[in-house]
Amino acid sequence: MKGKFGTLAKKELMTYINAPLAYLILVPFTLIASFLFFRSALMLGDANLRPFIELLPWFLVVIAPALAMRVFSDEQRKQTIELLFAHPVSEWTVVLAKFTGLLMFFVIFLLSTIALPITLIFFGKPDAGLMMSQYLGALAIGAAFLAIGMATSAYIASAVGAFLVGAAISFGLILLGLNFVVLMVPGLAGRVLAEMTILPHLTNISRGVLDLRDLIYFATITGVALAATVLKLAERKVAEKPAERVKLLVTMGLILAVGVASNVVMYDYPIRLDLTANQQFSLSQGSKTLLRELPDRVTVTLYTSPNLPGPMQATLKETSDRLKDFSRLSNRLIVKTVVVDPAGETAQEARQQGIREVQFNQIGSSSFAVQTGFLGLSLQYGDKQEVIDFIDDAGGLEYQLSRLILKLTRETQTKVGLFMNTSDFDYTQVNQFLSNQYEVVTLAEATTDKDLVDLNSVVVIDDGSESTSTAAAMIKSYFLNGGNGVVLANGVNIDQQSLAGTKSTSEFLTLLSDWGVSINQDLTYDLQLNEAIALGQGATRYILPYPFWIRALVNGDNVPWRSAVNSAVLGWPSSLTLGQKDGVTLKPLLATSTAANQLTEDFTIAPDQVKSLPPPSGQAYTLAALVEKGEQRLGVVGNTTLANDNFLENSRENGVFVANLIDWATADPILLAIPQKSGGRTVFTFTSPTQVQLVQYLNILVPPVIVMILGFWWLNRRKRLSLRVYHLDNEVKGKAKS
Secondary structure, three states: OOHHHHHHHHHHHHHHHOOHHHHHHHHHHHHHHHHHHHHHHHHHOOOOOHHHHHHHHHHHHHHHHHHHOOOOHHHHHOOOHHHHHOOOOOHHHHHHHHHHHHHHHHHHHHHOOOHHHHHHHHHOOOOHHHHHHHHHHHHHHHHHHHHHHHHHHHHOOOHHHHHHHHHHHHHHHHHOOOHHHHOOOOHHHHHHHHHHOOHHHHHHHHOOEEEHHHHHHHHHHHHHHHHHHHHHHOHHHHOOOHHHHHHHHHHHHHHHHHHHHHHHHHHHOOOEEEOOOOOOOOOOHHHHHHHHOOOOOEEEEEEEOOOOOHHHHHHHHHHHHHHHHHHHOOOOEEEEEEEOOOOOHHHHHHHHHOOOEEEEEEEOOOOEEEEEEEEEEEEEEOOEEEEEOOOOOHHHHHHHHHHHHHHHHOOOOOEEEEEEEOOOOOOHHHHHHHHHHOEEEEEOOOOOHHHHOOOOEEEEEEOOOOOOHHHHHHHHHHHHOOOEEEEEEOOEEEEOOOOEEEEOOOOOOOOOHHHOEEEOOOEEEEOOOEEEEEEEEOOEEEEEEEEEEEEEEEOHHHOOOOOOOOEEEEEOOOOEEEOOOOOOEEEEEEEOOOOEEEEOOOEEOOHHHHHHOOOOOOEOOEEEEEEEEOOEEEEEEOOOHHHOHHHHHHOHHHHHHHHHHHHHHHOOHHHHOOOOOOOOOOOOOOOOHHHHHHHHHHHHHHHHHHHHHHHHHHHHHHHHHHHOOOOOOHHHHHHHHO
């Protein structure tokens, strides 16, 4: 660093590096952050930095004011501030240089957590762009809180007082965004309050998308705080020059005004940079082509209530942004927004359009109240209509909206046959998905060849509860003639009452044997990659890992569609046997970890007996596969629970996986160009409980120890240097005498 600015920034940075207090803050931060991260990440089974980013604002409420409290309060206490400004430097140079040095030390704080992303890379398949975005969000909120801490340090001579006020202001920016606060402020004021708080903006960035509005928000807070600092430091100069004070006030006002105005303008014209690997927040090429080639006008009406709570406000904002992306691509797509008056005609209109009315809490002055609201979309094309009755998550909105527009504007629909033989579970959501995307032909045991004519693909869901020999023969004939399809079948029938299983007699287990694939009559379990279930009643409830509910890994090398999903949950799955057939390409799609094994007899599935299961075989078992023969496409899964309502509701990844699998098998090029891109969990791929414990303790203990060792070495070196006595050598002494 050169020049006055660089010299001051370096001096500020070295002030922290040379101070024991910095290490007293850094070591506990690294220790506690790693501990809480792994406690949350391992419990959720999610190899993502999200737990760390969610905890970071609460750490920074204390850490940022603690780091910044002495920046100017010490200068005032030691009366060195006059000496500082005796040099030919401006207040802006001093403030920006000190802030730069402080921010550089905060970067060191973030670097102390580098073991977390390294662990995710080694034991998971994280999205590199997402992790980069999360650290950029951490840097943005850190800069804002540090700037606030500097401002309080300038205004309050006491370091303790500056710390307390800085922490209070930072906590207030977080508090404003909490649900119970937002719920107390209805209408426009609530929406403004939600935009002022810091957490939604951090959440947006940490999802993997850099929205210019969020960046301007953080820049505005940081800029206003720094301008306020300059205003305080310059008051000795402006006391006799009112015009200078006015200039500083105008500068601070301009920073605030530009930030607010930019956010208002960009509300209608959002500018975003999508850093996610699968471009989750960008329109796919299929959606762009669809919108540019609309044959006639499509009207999309957004129905929303003015008093939505905080989380739904965030969903509304993301929905509005996505609709703007759509409307910019075609002047034939008309987007309207209807703000629903609960007691007016618009509420009746929304209900008539099929928009669902949902309930949520509203906090009054002394009690909770239940209110209703709307957040849904109605699509109109000529005399045809489609509805998204409620938007609970805007992550998959592009997929839903584009598919519905395609369904409305297409003259002929893609036909999919659906054969279901199930008893214990509901599959309503699969039915709804298929009917929203395709023209569904229901197949039954009495299926004939005529029922299969003109079908683009056939979807089979068979739990083996009843004989299906006739339908199986007809569907196999359809496949032998080159038809596409997806087969989900159980190798073992599960009785949830007796918690036992029996071998399935389903004819679909060997339906694809001519292609080299068969579903085995076994129960596969995984002692490492599995879901937890809650047992007990009332207050005596506990959670246990359940090996028969496997979180199977998606083989990313074999996935032909674009998706962030890398796992899916299967309950009581059976393995597949993959052979070799001429002209047939088999691609394993879902597999267990190597900590898995199988039961081929005595299918006892009680959770309290899992400890008696045989140890892992050291082999990974295939649970799903793709079959390709020429242009024919077939998908096989040794499990039906993957697609039942319970598993789809509790595992978002399952819905994305099933949707993409069926789309792939249907082989409609237009539909394939509009994939379901919603992100899912990135699972840890540990091979044993010992490895889990080792990685956890290494991450929790090693970084703080390294910081302690480096801090002790550096401070000790500084101490030795300060005690060193400078001696002139003989040659220099001789010259001095002469």
